Amino acid sequence: METTTQNIVIENIKNSKIDQVDFDNLAFGSVFTDHMLVCDYRNGAWEAPTIMPYQAISLEPSAKIFHYGQSIFEGMKAYKDADNNTFLFRPLDNHRRLNISAKRMAIPELPESLFMDGLKALIKLDEKWIPKKDGSALYIRPFMFASGKGFHASPADEYKFLICLAPSGAYFSGKVKVLIEEKYSRSANGGTGFAKAGGNYAGQFFPTQLAVEKGYNQVIWTDDHNHEFIEEAGAMNIFVRIDDTLITAPISDRILDGITRKSILQIAESEGIATEVRKFTVGEVVEAAENGRLKEMFGAGTAAVISPISTFGYRKVDHDLPEVQDSFASRLKKRIIDIQYNRVEDPFGWRHGI
Numbered sequence: 001m002e003t004t005t006q007n008i009v010i011e012n013i014k015n016s017k018i019d020q021v022d023f024d025n026l027a028f029g030s031v032f033t034d035h036m037l038v039c040d041y042r043n044g045a046w047e048a049p050t051i052m053p054y055q056a057i058s059l060e061p062s063a064k065i066f067h068y069g070q071s072i073f074e075g076m077k078a079y080k081d082a083d084n085n086t087f088l089f090r091p092l093d094n095h096r097r098l099n100i101s102a103k104r105m106a107i108p109e110l111p112e113s114l115f116m117d118g119l120k121a122l123i124k125l126d127e128k129w130i131p132k133k134d135g136s137a138l139y140i141r142p143f144m145f146a147s148g149k150g151f152h153a154s155p156a157d158e159y160k161f162l163i164c165l166a167p168s169g170a171y172f173s174g175k176v177k178v179l180i181e182e183k184y185s186r187s188a189n190g191g192t193g194f195a196k197a198g199g200n201y202a203g204q205f206f207p208t209q210l211a212v213e214k215g216y217n218q219v220i221w222t223d224d225h226n227h228e229f230i231e232e233a234g235a236m237n238i239f240v241r242i243d244d245t246l247i248t249a250p251i252s253d254r255i256l257d258g259i260t261r262k263s264i265l266q267i268a269e270s271e272g273i274a275t276e277v278r279k280f281t282v283g284e285v286v287e288a289a290e291n292g293r294l295k296e297m298f299g300a301g302t303a304a305v306i307s308p309i310s311t312f313g314y315r316k317v318d319h320d321l322p323e324v325q326d327s328f329a330s331r332l333k334k335r336i337i338d339i340q341y342n343r344v345e346d347p348f349g350w351r352h353g354i
């Protein structure tokens with residue numbers, strides 16, 4: 001056992017599991033590295049974190065996470081370049097968003113130094129787990145939840161912050177068929193849609209299952225009021241290209257402020273692609289599809305970066321997107337990935353070496 005300068009206690013694993021892993025066939029988020037970081041909030045303060053072997057954790061049955069769902073998370077990645085250097089992508093934005101989510105769910109905020117130092121120490125320790133194959137990366141899952149006990153419906157007095165790491169292969173989604181949702185909502189004004197809260201996902205699963213039964217892969221979320229405005233694509237932000245303009249919905253109470261979304265907007269602007277951040281309606285998109293002006297539609301998020309949509313269904317009619325040469329989706333995805341893997345200049349200052 002050793003202690004780092006940041007007072008992180010490190011308990012090393014005895015025998016690494018890395019030799020048992022088939023790095024050529026990694027499913028997303030299903031293999032975990034040797035270590036994890038655990039940090040407890042007790043008596044009104046975050047304690048020093050411990051990095052320990054990846055293992056099960058034990059909780060009281062009355063832990064409030066099980067009853068009242070105080071649970072939030074982040075999703076980010078670590079990348080290797082050709083010279084074996086390791087990089088994160090805009091990690092301070094993940095920390096900022098974690099605290100925005102924490103505040104909304106009445107969870108205590110986490111200091112930036114604890115997040116960044118803990119993250120870096122853990123990744124350094126499990127650095128050899130970062131896949132080098134093209135398109136592969138180390139998926140990072142920081143999360144926080146109420147571990148304090150008691151059935152009283154109030155915020156817990158104890159919390160846990162953990163970081164777990166999962167080497168993941170390139171994400172090929174294939175042809176994605178989406179269904180525009182008109183009954184269920186992911187979020188509402190004044191709700192928790194802008195927070196990366198576990199409960200937002202729980203509420204999405206059932207409507208998504210119904211869409212899957214109808215032959216779609218994913219749901220397009222519309223506003224909860226009239227189901228008129230297009231807001232998100234599953235758990236990704238959404239972009240549409242009408243003629244040569246790239247359009248995405250503005251961030252609101254209901255829409256998560258994705259780091260991929262805002263990076264795509266900046267890259268598009270720097271490449272001279274016309275962008276519009278504005279509310280847009282289902283009617284506008286259907287009309288554009290009908291008169292051939294809808295060129296592309298894609299989801300944006302850390303896991304897949306950009307996930308092109310091939311068909312959208314609306315009121316029992318399927319609309320196919322055309323095959324576009326030199327699509328915005330492929331251009332923007334290449335540029336963002338090249339920045340993440342240190343293959344091109346990073347004029348935005350997004351890469352974070354560790």
Ligand SMILES: *Cc1c(COP(=O)(O)O)cnc(C)c1O
Nearest residue numbers: 235236237256258259260301302
């Ligand atoms: C995480 C998430 C996104 C994408 O955010 P990134 O920071 O780009 O990964 C978009 N929408 C929802 C609902 C999400 O949970």
